[in-house]
Amino acid sequence: xxxxxxxxxxxxxxxxxxxxxxxxxxxxxxxxxxxxxxxxxxxxxxxxxxxxxxxxxxxxxxxxxxxxxxxxxxxxxxxxxxxxxxxxxxxxxxxxxxxxxxxxxxxxxxxxxxxxxxxxxxxxxxxxxxxxxxxxxxxxxxxxxxxxxxxxxxxxxxxxxxxxxxxxxxxxxxxxxxxxxxxxxxxxxxxxxxxxxxxxxxxxxxxxxxxxxxxxxxxxxxxxxxxxxxxxxxxxxxxxxxxxxxxxxxxxxxxxxxxxxxxxxxxxxxxxxxxxxxxxxxxxxxxxxxxxxxxxxxxxxxxxxxxxxxxxxxxxxxxxxxxxxxxxxxxxxxxxxxxxxxxxxxxxxxxxxxxxxxxxxxxxxxxxxxxxxxxxxxxxxxxxxxxxxxxxxxxxxxxxxxxxxxxxxxxxxxxxxxxxxxxxxxxxxxxxxxxxxxxxxxxxxxxxxxxxxxxxxxxxxxx
Numbered sequence: 058x059x060x061x062x063x064x065x066x067x068x069x070x071x072x073x074x075x076x077x078x079x080x081x082x083x084x085x086x087x088x089x090x091x092x093x094x095x096x097x098x099x100x101x102x103x104x105x106x107x108x109x110x111x112x113x114x115x116x117x118x119x120x121x122x123x124x125x126x127x128x129x130x131x132x133x134x135x136x137x138x139x140x141x142x143x144x145x146x147x148x149x150x151x152x153x154x155x156x157x158x159x160x161x162x163x164x165x166x167x168x169x170x171x172x173x174x175x176x177x178x179x180x181x182x183x184x185x186x187x188x189x190x191x192x193x194x195x196x197x198x199x200x201x202x203x204x205x206x207x208x209x210x211x212x213x214x215x216x217x218x219x220x221x222x223x224x225x226x227x228x229x230x231x232x233x234x235x236x237x238x239x240x241x242x243x244x245x246x247x248x249x250x251x252x253x254x255x256x257x258x259x260x261x262x263x264x265x266x267x268x269x270x271x272x273x274x275x276x277x278x279x280x281x282x283x284x285x286x287x288x289x290x291x292x293x294x295x296x297x298x299x300x301x302x303x304x305x306x307x308x309x310x311x312x313x314x315x316x317x318x319x320x321x322x323x324x325x326x327x328x329x330x331x332x333x334x335x336x337x338x339x340x341x342x343x344x345x346x347x348x349x350x351x352x353x354x355x356x357x358x359x360x361x362x363x364x365x366x367x368x369x370x371x372x373x374x375x376x377x378x379x380x381x382x383x384x385x386x387x388x389x390x391x392x393x394x395x396x397x398x399x400x401x402x403x404x405x406x407x408x409x410x411x412x413x414x415x416x417x418x419x420x421x422x423x424x425x426x427x428x429x430x431x432x433x434x435x436x437x438x439x440x441x442x443x444x445x446x447x448x449x450x451x452x453x454x455x456x457x458x459x460x461x462x463x464x465x466x467x468x469x470x471x472x473x474x475x476x477x478x479x480x481x482x483x484x485x486x487x488x489x490x491x492x493x494x495x496x497x498x499x500x501x502x503x504x505x506x507x508x509x510x511x512x513x514x515x516x517x518x519x520x
Contacts (some may be wrong), residue, residue: 225265357478409445
């Protein structure tokens with residue numbers, strides 16, 4: 058946050074993050090803020106609509122609910138207080154990923170390497186400061202994955218009841234944070250099957266009951282208090298953007314009935330092209346490295362435009378989001394040799410299967426054409442894509458993984474410190490010092506993850 062506002066923008070923090078690091082982003086980060094602010098300013102009455110024609114039932118409520126619970130504690134300017142709290146919520150994915158990796162018996166040094174490689178990506182930086190609740194949903198889904206993929210729900214241990222109830226709660230909170238969590242659950246089921254992660258029948262029953270119990274009040278709210286609440290379903294699964302009185306099921310069935318086989322093929326082909334196409338990412342990277350103007354003012358302008366365009370491509374397109382980590386596809390086959398088949402390689406293979414299945418299912422489920430932009434799916438695939446790449450390199454060589462992450466961190470630092478410099482603006486000395494202090498503290502914490510004070514034999518948290 059210190060680096061986000063190191064040049065300017067504390068007076069309008071939500072507006073600043075819309076263009077600080079990337080192309081101009083939409084106003085979605087305002088929606089939970091407007092909901093809470095309008096509600097507290099109007100005698101606790103829920104606004105109808107929140108903004109334009111968007112209803113409170115159109116988007117899941119968890120982030121707004123958490124902000125409401127902390128409303129009395131926010132004493133600094135309200136919009137900045139909302140931004141601070143929301144950035145904290147978006148950052149909870151760090152704990153979810155740590156739990157998942159620890160549950161899969163990954164070495165502490167490898168966990169620290171993965172966390173570093175994920176943290177220092179433009180995707181995470183933008184999505185943590187642009188506070189729509191997508192990263193909050195990632196935190197809960199990763200926690201759910203930690204329980205499911207570690208075989209904890211298949212065991213007959215005395216902790217199975219607690220694990221089942223916890224898994225059900227995490228799944229419900231993931232859906233209450235963002236509906237795109239569905240695109241993480243759908244590939245998780247076949248991935249668990251392929252890697253023989255079974256669930257005890259009683260555990261499955263307790264999990265499902267907990268999820269339904271926690272999610273059901275939101276269904277009632279959507280249906281009876283601020284109906285219809287299915288606008289985003291119609292938008293993504295049937296490409297119906299206008300208000301429609303039909304049910305979501307009717308809209309989806311009617312949309313597909315109207316398709317010819319050729320049209321269906323075209324829609325889905327375009328979805329795959331958008332998700333997996335390279336677009337202009339590598340060409341822009343080449344221009345940034347070799348084809349900048351010689352004139353310094355023009356050079357600065359073109360350089361900043363190219364960087365923001367690169368970051369924008371990473372915001373929209375999955376392949377571009379992966380960036381350097383796409384090279385991990387070359388590392389995965391090494392696991393076919395037994396000496397490389399470590400816990401890190403097995404986790405990398407598991408994550409890669411999840412990511413591939415997730416993107417294929419997502420491209421098929423989204424109506425199209427070309428609607429598979431990263432922000433319209435789940436960010437779980439992105440975080441696990443980063444993790445799979447780093448773990449695949451680690452399985453081959455610890456030095457190789459550290460080198461790849463070091464290159465990523467260096468490129469990230471170069472872009473953010475030297476290239477993403479707003480025109481004619483000077484660094485704020487206090488915020489710059491805070492950013493440096495936060496960076497140092499982050500490095501120390503990652504060191505403690507890798508090398509804890511008390512060394513002990515691996516003791517998987519959820520095995």
